Amino acid sequence: MKIGLFIPCYIDQFYPRVGIATLELLQKLGCQATYPEGQTCCGQPMANTGCESDAKATYLHFIDTFGDFDYIVAPSGSCTYHVRHHYDIIEQTEAVRHIRERTLDLTEFLLDVLRIDRLEARFPHKVGLHQSCHGLRGLRLGKSSERMEGGPSKIHALLGMVSGIELVDLDRADECCGFGGTFAIAEEAVSAKMGKDRLGDHLRHGAEVITAGDMSCLMHLEGLIRRNKLPIRAMHLAEILNAKEGSL
Amino acid sequence: MSREQILARIRQNKPAAPPLPALPDFFREETDPVSAFIRAVEQGGGKTLPYSELEAWLAAEHPAAKMIASTAPGFQGNVDLNGIQNPADLNEVDVAVITTSLGIAESGAVWVTEADCVHRVLPFITQHLAVVLDKNLIVQNTQMAYKRADVAATGFGVFIAGPSKTADIEQSLVVGAQGARSYTVFFR
Amino acid sequence: MNHAQKASAFIRDEVRTDWHNQAVWHLRQKRDLGAGSVPEWEELRNLASAIKFHALSNLDDYLVQFEANARANGVQVHWAATAEDHNRIVYGILAEHGVKKMVKSKSMLTEDCHLNPYLEIRGIEVIDTDLGERIIQMRHEPPSHIVAPAIHIRKEEVGELFHKELGTEAGASDPKYLTEAARGHLRGHFLTSAAALTGVNFALADTGGVVVCTNEGNADMGVHLHGLQIHCMGIEKIIPRAADLGVFVRMLARSATGQPATIFTSHYQKPKPGGAMHIVIVDNGRTEHLGRADFRNSMKCIRCGACMNTCPIYRRSGGYSYGHTVPGPIGSILTPGIDMKKHSDLPFASTLCGSCSDVCPVKIDIHEQLYKWRQVIAEAGHLPASKRWSMRVAGKVLSRSGWYDFFGKLARRALRRMPRFLVYNRLNPWGRSRELPEPPKESFKEWYKRQKPAP
Numbered sequence: 044m045k046i047g048l049f050i051p052c053y054i055d056q057f058y059p060r061v062g063i064a065t066l067e068l069l070q071k072l073g074c075q076a077t078y079p080e081g082q083t084c085c086g087q088p089m090a091n092t093g094c095e096s097d098a099k100a101t102y103l104h105f106i107d108t109f110g111d112f113d114y115i116v117a118p119s120g121s122c123t124y125h126v127r128h129h130y131d132i133i134e135q136t137e138a139v140r141h142i143r144e145r146t147l148d149l150t151e152f153l154l155d156v157l158r159i160d161r162l163e164a165r166f167p168h169k170v171g172l173h174q175s176c177h178g179l180r181g182l183r184l185g186k187s188s189e190r191m192e193g194g195p196s197k198i199h200a201l202l203g204m205v206s207g208i209e210l211v212d213l214d215r216a217d218e219c220c221g222f223g224g225t226f227a228i229a230e231e232a233v234s235a236k237m238g239k240d241r242l243g244d245h246l247r248h249g250a251e252v253i254t255a256g257d258m259s260c261l262m263h264l265e266g267l268i269r270r271n272k273l274p275i276r277a278m279h280l281a282e283i284l285n286a287k288e289g290s291l
Numbered sequence: 292m293s294r295e296q297i298l299a300r301i302r303q304n305k306p307a308a309p310p311l312p313a314l315p316d317f318f319r320e321e322t323d324p325v326s327a328f329i330r331a332v333e334q335g336g337g338k339t340l341p342y343s344e345l346e347a348w349l350a351a352e353h354p355a356a357k358m359i360a361s362t363a364p365g366f367q368g369n370v371d372l373n374g375i376q377n378p379a380d381l382n383e384v385d386v387a388v389i390t391t392s393l394g395i396a397e398s399g400a401v402w403v404t405e406a407d408c409v410h411r412v413l414p415f416i417t418q419h420l421a422v423v424l425d426k427n428l429i430v431q432n433t434q435m436a437y438k439r440a441d442v443a444a445t446g447f448g449v450f451i452a453g454p455s456k457t458a459d460i461e462q463s464l465v466v467g468a469q470g471a472r473s474y475t476v477f478f479r
Numbered sequence: 480m481n482h483a484q485k486a487s488a489f490i491r492d493e494v495r496t497d498w499h500n501q502a503v504w505h506l507r508q509k510r511d512l513g514a515g516s517v518p519e520w521e522e523l524r525n526l527a528s529a530i531k532f533h534a535l536s537n538l539d540d541y542l543v544q545f546e547a548n549a550r551a552n553g554v555q556v557h558w559a560a561t562a563e564d565h566n567r568i569v570y571g572i573l574a575e576h577g578v579k580k581m582v583k584s585k586s587m588l589t590e591d592c593h594l595n596p597y598l599e600i601r602g603i604e605v606i607d608t609d610l611g612e613r614i615i616q617m618r619h620e621p622p623s624h625i626v627a628p629a630i631h632i633r634k635e636e637v638g639e640l641f642h643k644e645l646g647t648e649a650g651a652s653d654p655k656y657l658t659e660a661a662r663g664h665l666r667g668h669f670l671t672s673a674a675a676l677t678g679v680n681f682a683l684a685d686t687g688g689v690v691v692c693t694n695e696g697n698a699d700m701g702v703h704l705h706g707l708q709i710h711c712m713g714i715e716k717i718i719p720r721a722a723d724l725g726v727f728v729r730m731l732a733r734s735a736t737g738q739p740a741t742i743f744t745s746h747y748q749k750p751k752p753g754g755a756m757h758i759v760i761v762d763n764g765r766t767e768h769l770g771r772a773d774f775r776n777s778m779k780c781i782r783c784g785a786c787m788n789t790c791p792i793y794r795r796s797g798g799y800s801y802g803h804t805v806p807g808p809i810g811s812i813l814t815p816g817i818d819m820k821k822h823s824d825l826p827f828a829s830t831l832c833g834s835c836s837d838v839c840p841v842k843i844d845i846h847e848q849l850y851k852w853r854q855v856i857a858e859a860g861h862l863p864a865s866k867r868w869s870m871r872v873a874g875k876v877l878s879r880s881g882w883y884d885f886f887g888k889l890a891r892r893a894l895r896r897m898p899r900f901l902v903y904n905r906l907n908p909w910g911r912s913r914e915l916p917e918p919p920k921e922s923f924k925e926w927y928k929r930q931k932p933a934p
């Protein structure tokens with residue numbers, strides 16, 4: 044099984060530790076993942092801003108970069124969703140179809156392909172789970188609170204394998220954090236307010252750590268945490284799944 | 292000509308037609324319609340009583356009622372509904388007692404037709420509404436009710452599920468908006 | 480002002496924003512309980528969606544069938560291609576009957592057509608009778624929510640308004656007291672009006688009747704007291720069969736407020752004895768929208784307001800930030816079809832979180848349509864230049880590995896070395912209330928290359 048590791052651009056540039064945790068976790072589970080060094084981005088920033096035509100070259104570059112793998116794994120529901128659901132404007136060649144089908148979020152890969160049922164992780168902390176929207180409602184990694192049916196939550200299943208962890212309940216289980224790509228800039232006031240409210244929910248319930256399947260949400264929330272010196276830390280899900288004793 | 296223009300544009304622009312789905316009932320063996328109906332009426336701010344208690348209820352709840360209008364057989368009000376020409380004259384009605392022939396368990400609603408109330412406005416303009424319903428005529432859900440009620444057979448028909456209410460001021464629920472202030476179902 | 484600017488002004492009063500957010504969220508919570516009480520909820524959504532889409536696909540036939548049945552019931556049917564036609568027709572009917580005062584129950588269509596001012600300048604008094612609508616009518620404001628039009632107003636403000644308009648006690652703000660005062664006030668108008676006009680929730684092709692849902696009973700108080708009743712409907716209100724109502728009635732109120740049904744579900748089939756009943760069928764841009772393959776299924780909308788209640792942006796920006804009768808997510812996919820340039824900001828007033836699509840009882844893919852409108856709007860050249868050019872540059876950089884590596888490193892280095900005032904200033908909206916990420920010395924890619932054994 045050839046596994047390509049896709050590390051989204053903002054993780055590559057700003058949160059290398061998340062990429063490292065993802066790679067280490069996969070290695071721990073016996074997977075030799077390869078990281079194609081020519082990779083850049085999935086193209087979502089342009090497309091979500093309405094500029095699909097400017098994203099086309101990036102789509103094609105993604106296809107070129109990841110043509111050779113059985114699975115492409117990314118620690119991001121959002122980028123995975125974009126490849127799977129929005130690569131419609133390029134020609135649907137066999138390679139494109141293959142890549143779109145086989146690009147998986149880390150949680151999907153761990154549970155649906157590797158079918159793991161245990162992890163060697165320990166994380167003895169109170170954790171608030173932020174359910175990133177594209178993973179939740181786009182990839183259906185869990186049941187959104189709006190829907191009256193749906194499968195069990197993949198992220199909850201994985202966090203359940205981490206020893207010592209305590210998940211806190213929230214008042215609003217899956218409200219958006221307000222990142223939204225260029226929304227965070229174009230609608231700065233609403234975006235910041237949404238983030239502040241989300242963090243308030245986690246803090247009220249005593250979370251020491253806020254985690255999510257998407258680092259982009261956490262980048263926005265971490266920006267608010269650091270500006271306001273809030274007593275909570277943002278960590279990507281992969282970091283917790285890869286955690287050893289005392290790794291906070 | 293607006294009509295032809297609108298229809299022509301629809302013909303030009305409409306998508307291909309998927310078939311019209313069949314309508315299931317969603318009947319559930321385990322649901323007892325009567326107890327579910329009572330629960331729904333109470334949740335909606337209404338009350339249920341046996342029909343035998345109608346007179347006692349009137350005496351206890353509405354001792355000062357001056358105008359009582361009834362279409363229920365066996366119970367005479369003091370308003371000659373057939374004699375009234377202008378429905379606005381019903382504005383002083385304190386209590387209206389209306390017979391109905393269909394109830395919905397999931398919502399606590401009853402089906403009221405114009406024949407049931409003589410004047411269409413009666414169940415709305417009255418201060419308090421009492422309806423008389425045979426327990427055996429309660430169906431589980433709204434879909435089953437629409438299979439039972441023939442909406443085309445009456446010039447006007449309404450499902451009434453409780454007292455008139457509003458939450459338009461700061462989301463505070465207030466009972467007694469423009470229509471009846473209370474809703475009591477008397478079981479036969 | 481665009482949505483972002485209006486939203487920013489709204490949020491400046493944070494206490495009020497929090498109150499508004501919670502008041503609207505309360506509706507969403509009640510909706511969850513209502514929807515959760517129906518085991519077949521998701522199946523109902525599929526049915527509702529299929530019935531509505533089928534109706535849209537046969538709209539011409541169903542409208543003709545509806546018209547024939549309505550006529551056979553003694554109803555007079557009118558067709559209005561535009562808002563102007565609609566207003567003229569309604570005025571004509573009222574003038575013919577010599578009506579000087581009319582009561583009206585909630586109708587977003589007539590709001591859209593600006594019927595009230597049209598009638599008022601022609602000497603006809605119009606009284607909105609839904610309590611929320613009456614409140615905003617007295618304040619000379621448009622609705623800020625399609626189901627709860629006065630949801631943005633605090634009870635103290637209603638108290639002040641009623642004190643001035645209805646003579647309630649100064650300082651009184653108890654909703655029960657204020658509602659009672661409005662009841663008395665509106666009863667007076669119901670009794671002294673000469674006609675009633677309502678919107679339409681559903682029009683039944685197989686019977687020719689129309690259905691109106693209210694909690695207050697205001698539609699019926701108006702309609703039944705006088706000889707003349709008028710019902711105004713968009714062409715998309717048609718459903719094929721009366722039996723289909725079962726599906727929609729089960730979902731409409733649950734989606735809106737969590738109630739199992741609205742208190743009154745009224746079926747107007749024939750004029751009352753000696754009375755007249757008119758139905759006005761309105762196009763006003765709808766047939767054009769029907770031709771937009773990517774966007775037409777927004778016409779399935781039954782106006783429950785659930786997408787507003789769930790929308791994290793709507794709740795924090797208020798209905799007026801959208802600048803249209805129908806605000807929120809559904810408004811943001813309907814309005815670009817009406818005036819793309821004017822409403823080009825609305826599809827961007829979303830994080831594409833998808834909550835609207837999941838909450839929608841008729842399964843409109845709202846967030847997908849927002850995404851598609853963005854493409855259409857950018858293509859038409861209505862994107863702000865800053866966005867347009869930054870995306871063009873991003874597209875160039877992100878499609879070339881070498882450029883990406885180079886600019887990534889450069890940006891990280893610059894961020895690490897630049898003094899704070901150069902990074903955090905007016906030109907950096909991100910930094911207004913957030914820190915930028917702390918740029919690491921080494922990207923993941925650089926780390927990864929270092930791990931590899933030397934060749």
